[in-house]
Amino acid sequence: AQSVTQLDSQVPVFEEAPVELRCNYSSSVSVYLFWYVQYPNQGLQLLLKYLSGSTLVESINGFEAEFNKSQTSFHLRKPSVHISDTAEYFCAVSAPGNQFYFGTGTSLTVIP
């Protein structure tokens, strides 16, 4: 089975400052890794994913995440956050199967 740990439940950060949201996973098999974002009263939206290849993956809105197999991590980073980045962020893992295992989420609050 797989599991995901998001180490920070809440992360406040000032606008234009950098941010890192941490995610560690556990699995006995190779996995795929995802970050989803959930804005208030909305469904989850795929932010980025790692399937194979380059360990650094990027999203279109400036987020990036790096897959680190030795540390079993997939931390999400952004060099300069914006007010509109305020949301709940979920890390998820999937083995070659059909279900995701989600972390408990990190609430990112960007302070003006």
Add this chain to the structure above:
Amino acid sequence: DTGVSQNPRHKITKRGQNVTFRCDPISEHNRLYWYRQTLGQGPEFLTYFQNEAQLEKSRLLSDRFSAERPKGSFSTLEIQRTEQGDSAMYLCASSVGGLANYGYTFGSGTRLTVV
């Protein structure tokens, strides 16, 4: 329609009543998933369909929960004899084939409150 649609958005029901939620996936997506999300937690997998076949249902929370996708298009999730502990957001997602290559597309969810 370019997204996954869920109805109703909100449902308040009395304990012991039955409720049914509907999910309309993206039309070309053959896989449909149901998740439950409680406050402060990530989504928890319940069940999924490939076309009309329910391929995994062991994670449904109890025998009070059931799901159908009779024609391989929309799906319904029913909870019988609701309990206060059933209060949660119920999320539907759909995908084309194996999810890993595409990720899911989630709907906005149905928020259930059992009073």
